[in-house]
Amino acid sequence: MSTFDFLKVRRLYIDYDNLDQELLNEVIREEPSFQWCISCGCCTATCSAGNHTTFNIRRISLILRRGEIEGLEEELKKCMLCGKCTLVCPRDIQLRNVVMNIKKIVLKKKTA
Amino acid sequence: MKKIAVIGGGIAGLEVSRLLLQEGLPVTLIEKGSRLGGNLRNYAHLFPDFTPSDEILGNYRFLPSNSDLQLLMNTQIESIDFSTQPYTLHSKDGIAIPADPLIIATGYQVFDAKLKEEFGYGIYDGVITSVELEKMIKQHHIVTPYGKIPRRIAFIHCVGSRDAKVGNSYCSRLCCITAIKQAIETKKLLPETEIFCFYIDLRMYGLTFEELYLNAQKEYNIQFVRGRLSETSEMIDKRLIIKAEDTLIGRPLQMKADMLVLMVGMEASDFSKQFAYHNGLEIGDHGFFQPLNQFNARSKSQKEGIFFAGTSIGPMSVAETIEHARAAALSAISYLKDKEY
Numbered sequence: 347m348s349t350f351d352f353l354k355v356r357r358l359y360i361d362y363d364n365l366d367q368e369l370l371n372e373v374i375r376e377e378p379s380f381q382w383c384i385s386c387g388c389c390t391a392t393c394s395a396g397n398h399t400t401f402n403i404r405r406i407s408l409i410l411r412r413g414e415i416e417g418l419e420e421e422l423k424k425c426m427l428c429g430k431c432t433l434v435c436p437r438d439i440q441l442r443n444v445v446m447n448i449k450k451i452v453l454k455k456k457t458a
Numbered sequence: 459m460k461k462i463a464v465i466g467g468g469i470a471g472l473e474v475s476r477l478l479l480q481e482g483l484p485v486t487l488i489e490k491g492s493r494l495g496g497n498l499r500n501y502a503h504l505f506p507d508f509t510p511s512d513e514i515l516g517n518y519r520f521l522p523s524n525s526d527l528q529l530l531m532n533t534q535i536e537s538i539d540f541s542t543q544p545y546t547l548h549s550k551d552g553i554a555i556p557a558d559p560l561i562i563a564t565g566y567q568v569f570d571a572k573l574k575e576e577f578g579y580g581i582y583d584g585v586i587t588s589v590e591l592e593k594m595i596k597q598h599h600i601v602t603p604y605g606k607i608p609r610r611i612a613f614i615h616c617v618g619s620r621d622a623k624v625g626n627s628y629c630s631r632l633c634c635i636t637a638i639k640q641a642i643e644t645k646k647l648l649p650e651t652e653i654f655c656f657y658i659d660l661r662m663y664g665l666t667f668e669e670l671y672l673n674a675q676k677e678y679n680i681q682f683v684r685g686r687l688s689e690t691s692e693m694i695d696k697r698l699i700i701k702a703e704d705t706l707i708g709r710p711l712q713m714k715a716d717m718l719v720l721m722v723g724m725e726a727s728d729f730s731k732q733f734a735y736h737n738g739l740e741i742g743d744h745g746f747f748q749p750l751n752q753f754n755a756r757s758k759s760q761k762e763g764i765f766f767a768g769t770s771i772g773p774m775s776v777a778e779t780i781e782h783a784r785a786a787a788l789s790a791i792s793y794l795k796d797k798e799y
Contacts, residue, residue: 384620386658387703391688391710402708434576434688438622 365413369451373410376447379439383407389431389441395424403431403441406448419452461544462790463488463557465535468496469776470768471563472518473783474790475527481791484526486555488547490534490729494518496565497769500589502596504776505632505639506666514776530555534729538737545763559790562739562747562759563767563783567727569618569626571720577617578690578718584698585690585718587617588636595643604696608651608716611644612700613637614687615657619723628744630723630773634661637721638674645678654681654713656702664775685711690718724773739764746772757786765789 374380387404395401401424409418422445431441462478464471467489475485493499495518501511522529533553539546544558571579571587578585583603594600602608615637619630634657641653660682662668674680685702692698697714704711726745734741740760742748747770750758757765767786768779 384658385705386686387684387705388686388688390703390705391685391701393710396710402703404703404705405708436616436621436623436686 360412360414362412366415367411367413369415369418369448370410370413372451373444373447376451377440377443379437380407380444382437382439384437386436388434388436392430392434394428394430395426399424401425403445406445410448418448422449461556461558462486462561462794463547463555463559464561464563464767465547466496466563466565466768466770467491467494467531468563468565468768468779469498469514469518470565470770470779470783470786471496471561472521473780474561474563474767474787476518476521477784477787478790479521479524479526482526483791483794484528486528486530486557488530488533488535488549488555490532492532494522497568498776501592503639503643505635506664506670508639508643511776535733536736540761559763559765559793561765561767561786561790562730562733562770563786564730564733564770565727566724566746566769566773568722569624569630569725571617571722573624574617574621574720576689577614577687577720578692578698579720582690582692582696582698582718584692584696584716585720587720587722588613588633588640589722591640591644591719595640595647598647600644600647602696602716606716607648610652610654610713610715611717611719612687612713612715613641613653613655613719613721614700615655615660615721616686617720617722618725620658626723626725626744628773629661630725631661631663632773632775633721633723635664635667635670637719638667638670638680640719641680642670642674642678645680652681653678654683654715656683656685656687656700658684658686683711724769726770730770744772746770757782757789763793765793 390396390402390404393403425445429442463486464474465488475487478485495515498511504511534550535547536550537548544556547555547557618624618626637655662671683704685705688701690698690700697716698718700713702711731745740748747766749756749771765786767783
């Protein structure tokens with residue numbers, strides 16, 4: 347019935363009362379600096395992957411915070427782990443480590 | 459013997475001295491440079507209403523001729539001897555100055571933009587600081603280093619502020635409104651020039667600041683982009699390419715510009731930091747002098763008889779500096795009164 351996918355109603359608003367924050371909490375436990383983002387966008391501007399694909403590293407933080415984690419794993423595959431984001435971040439967030447941790451946690455969940 | 463000593467001949471030191479002299483108290487004013495007026499001399503006009511800074515400086519015109527004022531120019535204080543009563547200040551040239559009370563008005567310095575290497579200051583000629591632009595505004599002559607009229611200028615907010623990588627994690631507060639003031643002044647001089655402001659958050663904290671921001675949009679067509687500069691590079695024709703993210707759209711942005719203005723923040727002056735370090739005075743996490751508390755003793759230090767005035771305790775506007783200096787003068791006066799009884 348996949349052809350009728352369009353009939354499925356997708357939430358148009360962020361349902362704040364039913365957020366899936368499990369992944370977020372686990373990432374924060376591993377890399378607390380992830381909480382300090384002010385969304386300045388430096389990371390995205392300098393991002394090697396972001397200049398050639400639609401990858402937006404800044405949005406990863408927001409996506410996790412709002413529990414919109416569908417497709418996140420696929421999105422993170424675009425990251426080249428070059429670490430330029432970590433270099434330019436004015437809040438000294440260890441972004442490269444954040445990406446590594448999300449990947450690790452998602453993988454652990456899959457194999458568990 | 460003249461006992462009250464004020465270190466620093468910027469507007470904070472001048473205002474403290476003016477008030478104390480007005481109360482009939484003799485003052486020794488010590489300035490390390492050869493001119494009075496401090497950092498305010500670098501600014502042509504002041505936000506939010508474009509008051510010429512000379513008007514403010516003019517208030518202190520007659521101060522040097524006051525017979526109760528002992529003015530020591532080109533005098534750099536190195537140490538305080540706390541064992542004497544009054545305290546004794548020792549200058550580099552070996553002059554000893556009695557100080558009771560002592561008012562520290564050693565001000566600030568602007569962030570050294572060279573430390574943000576990726577922004578290109580000191581590497582590409584088209585990258586200048588807000589202090590350098592202010593000089594051009596004062597001369598009514600804004601040109602690129604190659605003598606051309608800039609057709610597009612980008613103002614970069616938060617340079618050396620809110621930046622853990624350079625050790626200044628605090629907001630310098632005044633750069634946002636200064637950028638808007640300078641953008642308007644630039645547009646008045648160069649109506650054909652496109653102006654963009656790159657900001658993280660626009661902090662229009664003053665009563666009339668928001669009006670100026672609205673005016674910048676309404677009357678001067680100044681564009682605001684929410685995103686912090688990530689890096690600058692230069693083209694063969696010496697124009698600059700800047701990279702940021704337009705965070706509200708959510709996509710990386712590239713822009714060519716003829717000139718980049720870095721809004722450098724205020725930080726504790728090297729002199730203040732060294733002076734504090736060598737004399738056991740307390741400095742806070744951000745390098746500025748640490749007042750007794752942040753509420754009702756912002757001009758008092760932890761040490762008896764030592765007071766702070768102006769930006770030696772943190773970023774302040776001209777108006778705030780003058781008010782803080784008055785508070786310091788009042789604290790010094792009541793300290794002297796308490797001593798008499």
